[in-house]
Amino acid sequence: MEVLSVASEVFPLIKTGGLADVAGALPAALKPHGVRMRTLMPGYPVVMQKLRKPQKVGGFNNLFGHPASILGVDHQGLDLLVLDAPELFDRDGGPYVDKRGLDYPDNFRRFAALSLAAAEIAAGLLPSWKPDLVHVHDWQAALTPVYMRFGPAHGMPVVLTIHNIAFQGQFGPEVFPQLALPPEAFSVNFVEYFGDVGFLKGGLQTANAITTVSPSYAQEILTAEFGMGFDGLLTARLSHLSGIVNGIDTDVWNPQTDPHIAANYGPTTLKKREINRKALSEHFGFDNAPGPIFCVVSRLTWQKGMDVLAEVIDDIVDNGGKLAVLGSGDASLESAFLTAAARHPGRVGMVTGYNEPLSHLMQAGADAILIPSRFEPCGLTQLYGLRYGCVPIVAHTGGLADTIIDANEAALAARVATGFQFSPVSAASLRQALRRAFAAYRQPKVWARLQAQGMKSDVSWDSSAHRYADLYSSLLAKG
Numbered sequence: 001m002e003v004l005s006v007a008s009e010v011f012p013l014i015k016t017g018g019l020a021d022v023a024g025a026l027p028a029a030l031k032p033h034g035v036r037m038r039t040l041m042p043g044y045p046v047v048m049q050k051l052r053k054p055q056k057v058g059g060f061n062n063l064f065g066h067p068a069s070i071l072g073v074d075h076q077g078l079d080l081l082v083l084d085a086p087e088l089f090d091r092d093g094g095p096y097v098d099k100r101g102l103d104y105p106d107n108f109r110r111f112a113a114l115s116l117a118a119a120e121i122a123a124g125l126l127p128s129w130k131p132d133l134v135h136v137h138d139w140q141a142a143l144t145p146v147y148m149r150f151g152p153a154h155g156m157p158v159v160l161t162i163h164n165i166a167f168q169g170q171f172g173p174e175v176f177p178q179l180a181l182p183p184e185a186f187s188v189n190f191v192e193y194f195g196d197v198g199f200l201k202g203g204l205q206t207a208n209a210i211t212t213v214s215p216s217y218a219q220e221i222l223t224a225e226f227g228m229g230f231d232g233l234l235t236a237r238l239s240h241l242s243g244i245v246n247g248i249d250t251d252v253w254n255p256q257t258d259p260h261i262a263a264n265y266g267p268t269t270l271k272k273r274e275i276n277r278k279a280l281s282e283h284f285g286f287d288n289a290p291g292p293i294f295c296v297v298s299r300l301t302w303q304k305g306m307d308v309l310a311e312v313i314d315d316i317v318d319n320g321g322k323l324a325v326l327g328s329g330d331a332s333l334e335s336a337f338l339t340a341a342a343r344h345p346g347r348v349g350m351v352t353g354y355n356e357p358l359s360h361l362m363q364a365g366a367d368a369i370l371i372p373s374r375f376e377p378c379g380l381t382q383l384y385g386l387r388y389g390c391v392p393i394v395a396h397t398g399g400l401a402d403t404i405i406d407a408n409e410a411a412l413a414a415r416v417a418t419g420f421q422f423s424p425v426s427a428a429s430l431r432q433a434l435r436r437a438f439a440a441y442r443q444p445k446v447w448a449r450l451q452a453q454g455m456k457s458d459v460s461w462d463s464s465a466h467r468y469a470d471l472y473s474s475l476l477a478k479g
């Protein structure tokens with residue numbers, strides 16, 4: 001089966017969040033299931049620099065006003081199709097925002113171009129290859145099924161995966177005439193959304209199947225609280241919606257071989273984590289006092305509950321714990337953590353920015369990872385935590401609820417617990433979870449059991465890749 005995957009970021013070429021990890025890992029995970037996946041992504045400067053011997057495999061004389069090429073290239077086993085459209089993607093800032101952190105004003109055109117290119121590939125643009133099915137990710141690729149619906153690839157199945165329904169790609173109605181869609185596409189059945197143009201809206205209406213990244217989140221987005229305006233639409237399309245939990249790349253995230261950590265270790269050599277703890281402590285300027293090190297690797301946003309975490313920092317320190325934070329995001333949250341680090345030297349440390357190698361060392365050296373998200377479609381850092389013996393302390397929501405088994409009395413007695421869950425997302429309930437974590441940490445056998453159980457959890461793509469492959473087969477069987 002030949003599948004075209006379309007994503008705006010793909011690890012290891014470019015990553016701002018979990019979408020890149022998933023788009024980067026799925027092709028290899030699907031291979032054993034008879035799926036050959038080629039991935040279309042934009043040719044941002046950092047991507048173009050990394051490509052080795054790309055070949056032009058197709059092109060456009062005029063893609064939204066400019067010529068563009070499709071480059072075919074293998075990158076560390078990833079079969080990539082890169083949309084080389086310098087007018088749209090050769091920019092100084094990040095993939096979505098400029099150097100000042102502001103959205104590019106032509107984002108609608110940039111990602112409409114990605115989607116249109118995908119639809120053209122589905123329609124046979126490349127002389128050498130045509131997919132049987134298209135799998136698109138998030139709003140940046142969500143116009144693909146809309147373009148396909150009005151073009152020659154009409155009828156080819158499309159799967160749309162929602163990684164985060166908070167990001168919808170909504171633009172004013174004035175962009176519609178610039179999208180090269182027929183007038184009837186500006187209707188409630190397609191992209192029209194309360195008078196605006198909605199990229200994700202259009203995709204949700206037209207994809208043959210909608211998936212999101214955990215079964216619990218698939219349920220939650222049917223409610224007004226989590227649906228972010230799409231609960232009604234999704235309820236109407238319920239028979240096409242399912243939740244498939246993310247896996248992780250167990251080669252990239254393997255404490256036995258990880259090149260980014262100070263000492264490799266496995267389930268039987270957990271003592272070596274001590275060396276990573278030391279390296280982490282040096283990095284964050286921690287003192288040598290015992291006590292658990294909690295870590296955070298996250299965008300610093302309201303979604304991630306970082307304001308709630310900021311409220312309990314003093315409690316962590318008062319109880320003999322330490323906190324290492326790696327992240328960037330809202331200025332007020334960044335400054336809350338920096339202020340806490342200044343207030344608690346040797347106990348609280350903050351690294352602002354994005355640092356992939358350090359994120360590995362944190363999972364290897366910290367005792368627990370804190371994830372107090374208000375909503376979390378799946379979450380990947382708790383899965384990395386399980387694999388690294390860094391016990392996850394998570395909010396009971398979305399994929400966090402689906403992947404962590406709370407250390408309640410019954411689960412501890414049955415030896416199945418892998419972490420701590422709390423609800424609601426409030427400082428009081430996070431404090432309560434921390435109290436339970438401190439108590440468990442004081443009992444080394446209990447803590448070691450939590451770590452061991454977590455490390456035994458299957459966080460690989462094996463079972464989820466199977467589900468995607470089954471979904472593709474069922475869509476193709478429908479003809």
Ligand SMILES: Nc1ncnc2c1ncn2[C@@H]1O[C@H](COP(=O)(O)OP(=O)(O)O[C@H]2O[C@H](CO)[C@@H](O)[C@H](O)[C@H]2O)[C@@H](O)[C@H]1O
Pocket residue numbers: 016017018019021022163164213246297298299326327328353354355356359376377378379380381399
């Ligand atoms: N400062 C930093 N330095 C280094 N690495 C950092 C970092 N900040 C974050 N990361 C990394 O970025 C990734 C974040 O993935 P998440 O799943 O936690 O959330 P995100 O909200 O980006 O993804 C959305 O899509 C994913 C994929 O489907 C869903 O799991 C998730 O719930 C949904 O919100 C992880 O690999 C993490 O290690």
